[in-house]
Amino acid sequence: MLRFILRRLWDGGLTLAALVTLTFFVMRAAPGGPFSKTRKLSAEVLANIERSFHLDEPLWQQFARYVWGLLRFDLGPSMRFRDYSVTDILMSGLPYSLTIGFWAVAVAAVVGIALGVAGALRRNGWTDALAGTVGVAGIAVPIFVIGPLAQLVFALKLGWLPVGGWNDGWRSLVLPVLVLALPNIAYISRLTRSAMIETLRENYVRTARAKGIGARAVIWRHAMTGALLPVIAYLGPATAAIITGSILIETIFAVPGIGRHFVDAALARDYPLVMGVTITYGGFLIVFNILTDVLRGWLDPRLRNDR
Amino acid sequence: MTAEAATPHRSPLAQQMGRFRRNRLAMASVVVLVLIVLACFLGPMAFPFTGEDADFDYISAPIDFSSPHLFGTDDFGRDLLVRVLEGGQVSLTIGFVGALVAGVIGVIYGAVAGYVGGRIDGLMMRMVEVLYGFPYVFLVILLNILFGGGNFALFLAIIFTLWLTPAVIVRAQAQTLARREFVEAARAGGMTGTKIVVQHIVPNTASLVIVYGSLLVPEVILSESFLSFLGIGIKEPQASWGNLIQAGTAQLETDPRLLLLPGTLLAVVLFSLNFIADGLRDAFDPNER
Numbered sequence: 361m362l363r364f365i366l367r368r369l370w371d372g373g374l375t376l377a378a379l380v381t382l383t384f385f386v387m388r389a390a391p392g393g394p395f396s397k398t399r400k401l402s403a404e405v406l407a408n409i410e411r412s413f414h415l416d417e418p419l420w421q422q423f424a425r426y427v428w429g430l431l432r433f434d435l436g437p438s439m440r441f442r443d444y445s446v447t448d449i450l451m452s453g454l455p456y457s458l459t460i461g462f463w464a465v466a467v468a469a470v471v472g473i474a475l476g477v478a479g480a481l482r483r484n485g486w487t488d489a490l491a492g493t494v495g496v497a498g499i500a501v502p503i504f505v506i507g508p509l510a511q512l513v514f515a516l517k518l519g520w521l522p523v524g525g526w527n528d529g530w531r532s533l534v535l536p537v538l539v540l541a542l543p544n545i546a547y548i549s550r551l552t553r554s555a556m557i558e559t560l561r562e563n564y565v566r567t568a569r570a571k572g573i574g575a576r577a578v579i580w581r582h583a584m585t586g587a588l589l590p591v592i593a594y595l596g597p598a599t600a601a602i603i604t605g606s607i608l609i610e611t612i613f614a615v616p617g618i619g620r621h622f623v624d625a626a627l628a629r630d631y632p633l634v635m636g637v638t639i640t641y642g643g644f645l646i647v648f649n650i651l652t653d654v655l656r657g658w659l660d661p662r663l664r665n666d667r
Numbered sequence: 668m669t670a671e672a673a674t675p676h677r678s679p680l681a682q683q684m685g686r687f688r689r690n691r692l693a694m695a696s697v698v699v700l701v702l703i704v705l706a707c708f709l710g711p712m713a714f715p716f717t718g719e720d721a722d723f724d725y726i727s728a729p730i731d732f733s734s735p736h737l738f739g740t741d742d743f744g745r746d747l748l749v750r751v752l753e754g755g756q757v758s759l760t761i762g763f764v765g766a767l768v769a770g771v772i773g774v775i776y777g778a779v780a781g782y783v784g785g786r787i788d789g790l791m792m793r794m795v796e797v798l799y800g801f802p803y804v805f806l807v808i809l810l811n812i813l814f815g816g817g818n819f820a821l822f823l824a825i826i827f828t829l830w831l832t833p834a835v836i837v838r839a840q841a842q843t844l845a846r847r848e849f850v851e852a853a854r855a856g857g858m859t860g861t862k863i864v865v866q867h868i869v870p871n872t873a874s875l876v877i878v879y880g881s882l883l884v885p886e887v888i889l890s891e892s893f894l895s896f897l898g899i900g901i902k903e904p905q906a907s908w909g910n911l912i913q914a915g916t917a918q919l920e921t922d923p924r925l926l927l928l929p930g931t932l933l934a935v936v937l938f939s940l941n942f943i944a945d946g947l948r949d950a951f952d953p954n955e956r
Binding site for chain 1: 812892
């Protein structure tokens with residue numbers, strides 16, 4: 361197990377290194393620079409600013425400087441927000457992104473699994489029909505259509521919840537969390553349903569039943585473990601992606617998280633901030649992938665000796 | 668099934684298509700999709716103006732079927748219906764062509780990796796794994812900026828990020844195919860590796876590719892409109908569903924029609940594509956559910 365985790369950590373490190381390298385050079389290769397869109401500066405001033413950010417050095421030297429900084433957990437200064445370091449900006453935005461992401465994952469997992477199990481146990485009943493409808497709608501109607509519609513209905517017409525922002529305590533969380541959770545509820549309920557139907561046909565479930573264990577215990581203790589495996593396999597990368605997906609949510613609901621920073625920073629060529637956000641998300645993705653694999657190995661003995 | 672078994676000379680593909688044709692939801696989706704495609708590509712010709720022409724007599728006109736602008740105009744006086752249809756041309760073209768190109772790249776890559784096997788396969792799949800580890804949305808945005816923005820850049824960025832899944836799926840299939848007798852026979856008969864991949868491996872992955880390829884189309888359309896919504900993809904004055912929805916969001920309270928028309932059309936297209944993909948999966952999946 362330990363060897364497996366170490367191997368995955370090594371792979372993750374490689375991916376992260378590739379990500380850092382690619383992002384660095386892609387950003388530098390993209391046309392335009394961080395100061396090409398600001399007020400017209402005299403050549404001298406521009407040269408001074410560029411020197412202060414080491415933009416006058418050869419590219420490989422800048423890269424080496426950046427990597428050296430990374431190794432000391434220094435993400436460098438932001439080029440757009442003067443006097444702020446990238447770490448400051450990330451630290452101020454992350455709590456919002458993580459709060460929304462965490463609740464969205466929690467809601468998606470609970471509701472999705474419940475709908476999926478209900479659908480599998482009473483196939484073609486009304487819960488199944490409901491789950492199916494939610495499933496297709498959640499997958500087919502994009503967040504950026506549902507989000508504004510939810511704002512229109514629940515905030516502007518009914519006035520139950522704020523349109524956006526972060527000033528209303530839990531009430532400002534409701535819409536972003538639900539809208540972000542919806543597509544994932546859809547995927548999870550579909551996955552759970554088909555996995556549950558398949559698991560209920562397995563021999564070990566039949567054996568458990570034959571031993572005289574009650575239907576409820578069979579479902580919760582025996583079938584559930586098997587049915588959850590594909591859900592966990594999905595949830596790992598999805599959890600990371602849900603935080604990533606919140607770029608849209610943060611844009612629609614005006615949440616001051618880090619997702620929107622990424623888009624703005626990429627457009628403004630704020631190199632260090634782009635790198636910082638990418639590394640943060642990439643790190644999340646890798647950590648959650650590893651967690652998923654460990655959890656699956658723990659739940660499913662068949663996967664344990666695989667490598 | 669029994670009726671099919673009785674008619675002896677039906678190829679598996681014909682049987683599968685027959686099964687698909689009996690799926691009412693999927694067939695209805697095909698009809699709806701074809702109608703929308705026709706409307707998007709032929710519809711704008713029925714109007715004397717284009718989606719970029721401003722009509723100063725009708726600025727922010729509401730829905731009025733007796734006026735020249737059936738669904739009204741936006742705040743520049745541009746006809747909303749024509750803009751939505753023209754936006755559909757862009758979104759649909761990128762969706763289908765993008766899925767096709769991403770699919771072809773993925774199939775070839777996966778077929779080669781799976782057939783060749785060994786070290787090269789390990790290396791090729793390692794690269795896919797590394798790319799999989801990248802946050803998808805970020806990669807699309809970065810690539811789009813690298814290629815200088817604009818429609819073609821958007822197209823390249825989306826393809827670059829979406830060929831991975833078909834590659835993985837086809838590779839698994841190609842791996843088992845490479846060990847089959849008919850491939851061995853082909854090799855013994857002196858066929859070159861390239862020929863075997865093209866003539867034996869790729870055609871035998873067709874049903875898999877059709878099923879997963881059909882899921883790629885809505886994914887590409889979604890990516891395109893997502894980026895255009897964020898203001899990175901297709902830019903004004905050219906219309907796309909993404910930037911029309913974005914523009915509609917800005918005037919949500921005063922005029923929800925600007926959001927609803929493109930939003931509904933996008934949702935209907937995505938619904939249909941998903942139903943079609945489901946129907947194809949049911950028709951092609953040997954262990955039917």
